[in-house]
Amino acid sequence: MSDTGRPRHPGTGSGLVLEQLSVGYRDSGRNWVPVLRQVTAEARRGELTVLLGPNGAGKSTLVRTVCGLAPPLSGHCYLDGVDLARMSDSERSRSLAVVLTERGVPGLVRARELVALGRHPHTGLTGRLNAHDHRRIAWALAAVGASDLAERRVGELSDGERQRVFTARALAQEPSALLLDEPTAFLDITGRVAVTSLLRQLAEGQHLAVVVCTHDLELALRVADMVWLVSRGQLRSGTPEELSLSGEIGAVFDGDDLVFDTDSGTFRPHGSPEQRRSAVVSGTEPAAAMTARALRRVGWHVPGPDEPAPPWPALDVHVGRHRFHSTHAGSPHEHATLGEFTRWARGLARERSTS
């Protein structure tokens, strides 16, 4: 995806283009409250674009507007060069498909029937499915790895399986852009990784513009081709690395306790390395790496392999086969389990920060 020289004119761009788009919602007094003002961004085909932002920043409103569920307050939203606002509902449904957070399904519906509903924009007056429709349904189920779920009732499926079936329903619409609202909510870590990598495959393999709205910052930054970062009525777009480097992700997400660590692309407890005491860890892997991670979590600065080791670490840990040996303030300590050691190290870190 190195075609950065592609003109950004909406008439020729492929994928989803927001141009000077303002979105908002209608309050109880039926007045429009703007949430995002004049945002411009692009989600290209073949790329996974992640829409990030704190709660209430306007992610959902933006998704609703792009889906045509709410009108834009001003500006345009183009899909493959065509203004979405000028499309009819049925035209839009043939080029843009959505996976929403609502997953209520009548108990009797089977996975294949749910996916078949995605053919709705393509079928005739009676909704009768022809051979092509059946092929697309089978293809959509296969694309999300849910072929073996086809005859199961949707109500019987796990959250992760249901998410895949709903994604297949959207694919069955044969869209050129796919929008997903919080697809990894309610999923365990395995499910989150599976769904995210599936979306990446779909973007690349099917040449779709995939836009995912999520809270899952760390995972998103690892897999996103492009990030739309929404906060305070604005949208900044860039690659995850660009936005990390410019400090914009940190500016949006840093809290009182956690800060975004540009190097690792993850969050760590507050405080600069200088303010925190350093620890060095040696010993057998992978226990040593886990020990270092535990220490970082409880507030120690543990330099990574590329960083210079601190000359006078406050805590020196050696991880043995079954014991954790450490030296703190000149005296040796020994712990039998990582849990015991971590609690002890947290106590030390707290002592320091309160003194």
Place this chain on the structure above:
Amino acid sequence: MTHTVDGGVGMHQAAPPLPRPRARMPVPARLGALSAATASLLALALVLGSTPIPLVEVGHALFGTGPVSAQTHTIVWEVRLPRAVTALAAGSALGLAGLQMQTLLRNPLAEPYILGVSSGASLGVAIVVLASGSGSAAFTAGLAGGGRAGTVLAAAMGAASVLALMLLLARWTQSVATLLIIGVMVGSGVSALVSVLVASADPRQVQQFVMWGMGSFSGPTWPDLAWLLPILGVGSLASLALVKPLNAMLLGDTYARTMGVNVRVVRWLVLFVASGLAGTVTAFCGPVAFLGLAIPHLTRIALTTADHRILMPACVVMGGAVALLCGTVASLPGTAAVLPLNSVTALVGAPIVITVLLRGRANTHGGAL
């Protein structure tokens, strides 16, 4: 440490084997079986009554294939056939209307009367039967003779008024939940007006009104059916045209909109068609309780699907069958007595639905809807 790991692995190994999918009878076969059952019930409805008539004689009377007494001919043609045809048509219409309302309102307790249509019909009839009769002898015909047309017309106009009000209110509300609550409120308000009329009316007329409220398939005659059948026919055809958008709405309004469905128009049409069907039945048969709620559930369970392309025609057949059964039971075969239809629909229908819901697959999947 090792202990935990072992426990974890053990848990995975203990995963129960997946239940093997039960062999399913294909949908056309089930529809065929259902239709055969309906035909048998139709024959039964013609055979059974205050005096049983052998099936052969019924055949002779219907098709003129043999000699029958004039009395038998009259019973079959003027009593039992109109009653059976009315039951078939009313049951089908209520089943169709109930199915659409349950899908539209996404509520398994929804039924055709939930938005107050039957209350409207009751008010219309109450005004004609109770109010016009009070203090004068003008109302003597009651529900008999010329009064019957008046009752049908009054019920139809009452139902239509409430329906018009609901359609108007539906334009201002986005949420079907709000619409449901408004419908229940309107129904309560209209029922309250009926109570006021009942409280101040002559007991004999109240008795007539109460009888109307119990529902009956015996009322309509051939001239009535000449109106009832075409209206229900048009309503049923209109229902079939709503199959596709109703399927899209299984996932909720928002998904339906992203699939290109004009949800506001579809909602309006469903309200109009379903309430129109139910209102028409009510005008001719009185408010027939329970069928509109039960038939869609029975149909879903019989065909184990939520697809309206199958459910719509199946509801027509199932509705006809259940209504025929209830109508035949209500006529108390072999006796001269008659049970109130609404008592039968509830007494016969409720245990069936409860049994099927508790024992059927639907129970394990969070209800049939």
